[in-house]
Amino acid sequence: MQTKDNPRAPYIQSLDRGLEILQLVGRSKRSxxxxxxxxxxxxxxxxxxxxAVTLRRRGFLSCQPGKKDFLLGPSMWALAREYDWSKLLVDIAHPDLSLLATQINETAHLAVREGKSVLFIDSAHASRVIAAVGRTGELHPLHCTAHGKAILADADEGELRALLGLSPLRKYTKNTITTIGALAExxxxxxxxxxxxDDSEHAEDLRCIAAPIRFNNHVIGSIGISAPVSRLPDSLYSEYGEKVCVIANKIGGLLRNSE
Amino acid sequence: MQTKDNPRAPYIQSLDRGLEILQLVGRSKRSxxxxxxxxxxxxxxxxxxxxAVTLRRRGFLSCQPGKKDFLLGPSMWALAREYDWSKLLVDIAHPDLSLLATQINETAHLAVREGKSVLFIDSAHASRVIAAVGRTGELHPLHCTAHGKAILADADEGELRALLGLSPLRKYTKNTITTIGALAExxxxxxxxxxxxDDSEHAEDLRCIAAPIRFNNHVIGSIGISAPVSRLPDSLYSEYGEKVCVIANKIGGLLRNSE
DNA sequence: TCGAAATGTTGCGCAGTGCGCAATTTTTGT
DNA sequence: ACAAAAATTGCGCACTGCGCAACATTTCGA
Structure with missing residues (x-):
């Protein structure tokens, strides 16, 4: 019942293989x-x-009309849509979000992508309570926030164009990136x-540093900090950037284990 | 290897049970x-x-920190997020969308929810090409469009408040519904x-009729038609409504079989 | 248009796997 | 602190899932 390496892990082979199929199909864009x-x-x-038959019976795989090869099916969609994903991420990440806020003594945020926007799903405030921007539940643009750009980090120019290209990138401040090309760089x-x-690209006098949270090599959210320019000078970028990255990676790890 | 009833269906019991677990966990809000x-x-x-161990190993289930009971896990999330769901629905529904447009001789649309908005993902135009509103890719409000309200059909007042409650419902026309209570009714x-x-609740002189597309009892999108008031009088509501419902249910059925 | 090769589908029988039972450990509630 | 409930582990049998091989269907090249 178990694999060769660990005789103590009681797992079910055929279920595991089925799940592996789901992941394989899910990751490859084509059928x-x-x-x-x-x-x-x-x-x-x-x-x-x-x-494949079993997975299709339950709607986890589907075929394009007339074809024989497989895509993820509507059950996957239905389950994922109904679910309160933010809650899962918030549950897992909140302690580290607080940690980040106190380490740096600024406000920290947790965000996910929702369509063409960034959705802030949690925040932690340091004692220094100028309690800035980006309240939980707010939507912000992808192209001019640190969280948005972190979430887009793995996208190439084509994907960016597919996601954002329909409307031109809105200019919020003099620093806002307004072309897809520049954004891709x-x-x-x-x-x-x-x-x-984000060096005042969305709002004047507001800087943010954010890092992507990855799971299975996919960006699923971002974590970062915000502060006025006066408290976040260029000289601190790399130090704070490092700290944010460490926390982001830690959360990614927690998702793996998630126990 | 097969169940009692149909000796000819070669399906894998333990995978099927695992998928059933995913669906059970996914549907119940609590762990x-x-x-x-x-x-x-x-x-x-x-x-x-x-x-449960097998599902958790692959990240399809997860536990809240410290607890022992199960929620859907990050793999589910990661897979569903990456995937181009609109494409699946468009592929399956397009023929019927065209059918609807020619049957009624007006423009027909296909939409899904994206966050707090309706996203139009496909359309079909009748010969009569005044080619109205709602181009593919556009976002519109949930509370004052036929598609939006169809997508919200199964929500109760609490769920509506959770989804829309943060900001007051914006009034677009004199017919716009502006309270959660009225929307719930x-x-x-x-x-x-x-x-x-939608009787000119979003834009003046524009009426729409839309029906929810359901899969596994969950609304996953909507299909409907749009026309100026002059071509869509009250007297046609029930006739067109019926037609739209029939097509919506047919698409739901196609998703089940999806072959 | 046809035949060959690749892919999809079904039947079959054995071995390995998944199942329930029961014992052990951990957690919960009072 | 004790009892009851839940989680976890060990074990052995039966049944399931696996590969093989035959058959059906689709694809492709000439």
Whole structure:
């Protein structure tokens, strides 16, 4: 009943394989055939077939009309939509959010993407209660906030255009990035550094530093801090950026274990 | 390997049970314990335990810190987020969307909820090309469009308040519903009739009729038609409403089979 | 248009796996 | 602190899921 390596882990092989299929199909943008599944899992075609049938019966996989290969199905969608995901992330991340706020002695925020915006789902305030911006529940633009750019970090220019391209990027301040090209460059830099900076790009006299929270190599949210320019000079970028990254990675790790 | 009833359906029992668990956990708002799972599935505690462990290993279930009971996990979230759901629905629904447009000879739209808005993801135009409102990709308010209200149909007053309550309902026209209470009543009526009506509640001289698309008893989107008041008098409400409902239910059925 | 190769689907039988039972450990409630 | 409930582990049998091989269907190239 268990794998070779750990005789003490009582897990169910066929369920595990089914879940692996879901993840494989979910990650590849294109649809996957039975034969490919069999190859990827190293199992027989007939087995792959039976797995696929089972997953489709429950609506976790579906086929495009007329085709035989598989995409994620509506059950996945229905479950994920109904669920209060923010709650999960908030539950797991809140202690570290507070930690970050006290470490740096500024306001810290937790955010996720919602459509074409950033949604702030939690915050923690340091004793210094000028209690700034970005209250929980607010929506802000993606292209000119540290959280937004952190969430976009892994997107290439094409994906950015698909997501934001319909309307031109609105200019909020003189620092706002207004072209997709420039935003793509910025994202590349964020990937390199690990954190995103908003230097008064959304509101005057407000700087933020945020880092993407990753799970299974996908960005699922961001965490960061905000402060007026006077308290967040350039010279502190790398120190604070490091701290934010560490916390973001820690939260990613907690999601993995999530126990 | 198969259930009692159909010896010809080659499905995998333990995967199926695992998926059933995901759906059970996903639908109940609160977290579920091992004991409850065992009860709900009619299996032994030890089995339920092994299922839960397997699901958690892959991140499809998670526990709140310190607790032992289960919520949907981050894998579910990550998969669903990455995926291009609109595409699935558009693929499946487009033929019927066109059908609806030609049947009624007006513009038809397909929409899903995105956060606190309605997102139009597809449309079909009749020959009569005054090609109205609601282009694909646009966001509109939930509380004053037929699509929005159809999507909210199953929500009770508490849920509406949780979703919309932070800011007051904006008044677009003299017909706009502006209180949560009135909206809840309207939703109840929609549930009863099966379709929602927007009588110039969002834009003057524009009426829409839309019906919720359901999957597993959850509203996942809406389909409907739009036309100027002159071409959509009260007397046609029930006839068109019926037609829209029929198509919406048909799409729901296609999602079930989705082949 | 046809035939060959690839893919999808079904039947079958064995071995490995998942199941329930029962014992042990941990948690909860009073 | 004790009892009751829940979680976790061990164990062995039966049944399930697996690969194999046959069959059906689709794809593709000439």
């Amino acid at each position: 996957i055939s039975i034969a490919e599944l069999a190859d990827l899992l190293g199992i027989d075609r007939s087995s792959a077939f039976r797995f 910025n994202c590349a830099a964020i990937q390199e550094m690990g954190y995103a900076i | 579920i314990s091992i004991a409850e799972l065992a009860d709900l599935l009619g299996i032994d505690r030890s089995s339920a335990f092994r299922f 309207n939703c109840a009526a929609i549930q009863e009739m099966g379709y929602a009506i």
